Amino acid sequence: MRKYIIAGNWKMFKTRGEAINFLLQVADKVPSSDLVDSVVCTQAPILRDCVKRQGDNLKVGAQNMHFKDSGAYTGETSALLLQELGVTYVIIGHSERRAMFNETDETVNLKIKQAFAFNLLPIVCVGESLEIREAGTTDEFVSNQVVKALEGISKEDVLDLVFAYEPIWAIGTGRTATPEMAEETCKTIRNTIAKVYDADTASKVRIQYGGSVNPANIDELLAEEDIDGALIGGASLDPEKFLTMVNAALKH
Numbered sequence: 001m002r003k004y005i006i007a008g009n010w011k012m013f014k015t016r017g018e019a020i021n022f023l024l025q026v027a028d029k030v031p032s033s034d035l036v037d038s039v040v041c042t043q044a045p046i047l048r049d050c051v052k053r054q055g056d057n058l059k060v061g062a063q064n065m066h067f068k069d070s071g072a073y074t075g076e077t078s079a080l081l082l083q084e085l086g087v088t089y090v091i092i093g094h095s096e097r098r099a100m101f102n103e104t105d106e107t108v109n110l111k112i113k114q115a116f117a118f119n120l121l122p123i124v125c126v127g128e129s130l131e132i133r134e135a136g137t138t139d140e141f142v143s144n145q146v147v148k149a150l151e152g153i154s155k156e157d158v159l160d161l162v163f164a165y166e167p168i169w170a171i172g173t174g175r176t177a178t179p180e181m182a183e184e185t186c187k188t189i190r191n192t193i194a195k196v197y198d199a200d201t202a203s204k205v206r207i208q209y210g211g212s213v214n215p216a217n218i219d220e221l222l223a224e225e226d227i228d229g230a231l232i233g234g235a236s237l238d239p240e241k242f243l244t245m246v247n248a249a250l251k252h
């Protein structure tokens with residue numbers, strides 16, 4: 001019932017030429033967006049170049065934006081500009097931004113509201129550190145992130161929001177959560193959405209897993225009931241691997 005969404009988060013990788021090359025190789029080969037949503041999230045200065053070459057079935061996303069309309073915020077990007085560039089998605093609250101760029105649950109919430117105000121689809125990242133996982137408080141921690149992210153978000157808007165569960169200890173480490181662990185926390189996220197809204201709404205919200213996803217492990221992750229896609233860093237940089245992972249969604 002929920003359409004899979006496979007998104008590449010390119011982080012601060014790829015030059016303009018490399019990004020264009022990727023899109024020339026991949027844009028026409030991704031499956032129909034009736035079957036699976038395919039997304040690549042690039043660095044801000046090349047968003048327009050990538051949108052121009054995205055094709056019908058691949059969409060481009062930004063990795064961040066500011067929550068204010070405009071102002072003296074040197075180095076920041078506005079939602080208005082992303083909308084004008086034709087960007088479809090925006091990643092909000094990635095753990096790297098939470099850890100290194102002072103992103104908080106409050107700014108995450110403000111950014112989600114700003115994204116909806118400009119018709120951008122937010123991919124909202126949540127996830128625990130190794131310390132929290134080992135302390136056994138993952139469920140409470142992640143639930144709290146979800147509740148705070150959703151404060152003041154309408155039941156209609158939440159259907160267009162995608163959560164990405166990304167355990168920090170699994171990002172870029174090659175140490176993937178087992179499918180059972182990933183499923184357990186994605187289910188917690190869905191149960192939390194049900195508490196905030198209702199079970200029917202929660203059953204329609206898509207939840208991705210992210211953290212060392214690659215062509216070898218994506219099948220078993222997507223097979224889990226509450227995992228509706230993947231947010232992929234390293235392995236999404238390679239055109240062949242990206243296509244393999246998008247096509248994996250068709251098998252489920």
Ligand code: 13P
Nearest residue numbers: 009171172211212233234
């Ligand atoms: P890796 O797939 O490189 O572990 O990165 C995951 C991630 O942070 C995606 O947003």
